[in-house]
Amino acid sequence: MFLLDVFRNWSNTRRNARMTRMLNGGLPIFSQFGSDIYASDMVQNCINVIATEMSKLQPRHIRSTDDQEIMPKGNINRLLKFGPNPLMTTSEFIEKIIWTLMMNYNAFVIPVFDVDYSNGIERRTYRALYPVNPSRVEFLQDPEGMLLIRLYFASGVDFTFPYQDVIHLRKKFSVNEFMGGGANGQPDNAALLKVLQTNHTLAQGLERAAKINAAVQAVLKVATLMDDDAAKAERARFERLIADGESGILPVDLKGEFIPIKGDAKFIEKDTLAFLKQSVLDWFGVSMPILTGEFNDDEYQAFYEKTLEPLVVYFGQKFSKILFSERELDVGNEIIWYHRDMNYLSTTAKLNLIKTAGEQGLLSDNQKLRLLGYPPVPGGERRTQSLNYIDINLVNQYQMTNLMNKGKAVEDNEQGNSS
Incomplete structure (x- = not known):
């Protein structure tokens, strides 16, 4: 009911809107969005790793000028820092978006805002950002030509918003004009599903082989002809002998022969299983090492550059484009998703970072302490810089001064010797 009331009061429903057309002539109606691959624990583990790492990001509103970057005080930074909406922290907000994007290849975030036109310029005050997971979406066009998006939810309600006001994140945005994924606007997981089905079939075979190997331990060969009832009675007698044989010696009469079966089930080669698992990881x-948490600095850096960094860049571009007007973008406003938690680094790498960045005066004392896992100290905002560095614009002056000082010292020394 909470979100229903929020969206009902804020959504801009247009009764006269008509369905827009795609370039290929089709109607842009898309239903959400298959989830067959998510029965796989490997798939869930992979998405969880990405979502967990992305949830460490710290999005901030930054205004850049020619000579500085500032972090404006305002409602956007408050939302991004403490919680984009009353139901979520920032980490939960990011994690929710990543899971939805990875599962559906499309994720939607609805900004809720108030508009002020008092100075003749539209000024927005954002009240919340809500990630939503609609069951179906439609793209419409109003009589003025504005593109709209109508979101249908499983509860039966729907809301229509100007598309330019909705943060629509898309994964593998290729053949479809509006949606991520395949031509029908749904996840294109056909290749991955084949790998998962093969893996599932092999896993079932392993399970059956293990059960058979554990269930059949021996054969009791009876040297007489017996009907079914007699065979059952003989087996029951044999089982009683096993249960009562505390010494480990099993008495068998002349008509019975005990033949043990050595467990030697043939399982699938580990290289085959490793190949299937690697196919899912590569997808x-x-x-x-990232999946198990046993990575080094280089392995994490490769993971960040290949998998996380494209998302970091994309999120920054998309949130900036929707949350700010063209004028605000022109004067340097943007959302940057900072990945500044370096806890994955080894102690040696952290010390090298502190040495390099510290000598340049880029880190305060408290930032250095934070990298090492220590709490801040009073006065820790102080920044120190090595005297071994000089402004490039002063290099020539510095060298000329040194040259002149050396010449003067030589001249004074010669005058002293002559006197």
């Missing part, structure tokens, strides 16, 4: 851009 999501996650390596085995």
Whole structure:
């Protein structure tokens, strides 16, 4: 009911809107969005790794000028820092978006805002950002030509918003004009499903082989002809002998022969299983060390550059484009998703980072302490810089001064010797 009331009061429903047309002549109606691959634990683990790492990002509203970058105080930074809506923290907000994007190849975030036109310029005050998961979406066009998006939900309600006001994130945005995924606007997981089905079939075979190997331990050969009832009675007698044989010695009469079966089930080669598992990892851009948490600095850096960084850049571009007007973008406003938590680095790498960045005066004392896992100290905002560096514009002056000082010292020394 909470979100229903929020969207009902804010959504801009247009009764006269008509369905827009795609370039190929089709109608842009898309239903959400298959989830067959998510029965696989490997798929869920891969998405969870990406979502967990992305949830560490710290999005900020930055205004850049020619000579500086500032972080404006305002409602956008408050939302991004403490919680985009009353139901979620920032980490939960990001994690929700990533899971939805990876599952559906499309994710939608609805900004809720108030508009002020008092100075003749549209000014928005954002109140919340809500990630939503519609069951069906339609693209419409109003009589003025504005593109709209209508979101249908499983509860039966629907809302229509100007498309330019909705943050629509798309994965593998290729053949469809509006949606990520395949031509029908749904996840194109056919290649991955084949791998998962093969893996599932092999796993079932392993399970059956293990059960058979554990169930049949021996054969009791009876040297007489017996009907079914007699065979059952003989087997029951044999089982009682096993249960009562505390010494480990099993008495068998002349008509019975006990033949043990050595467990030697043939299982699938580990290279085959490793290949199938690697295919799933490659699909999501996650390596085995990242999945198990046993990575080094280089392995994490490769994971970040291949899998996370494209998302970081894309999120920054998309959120900036929707949350700011063209004028605000022109004067340097943007959303940057900072990945500044370096806890994955080894202690040696952290010390090297502190040394390099610290000597340049880029880190405060408290930032250095934070990298090492220590709490801040009073006065820790102080920044120190090595005297071994000089402004490039002062290099020539510095060298000329040194040259003149050396010449003067030589001249004074010669005058002293002559006197």
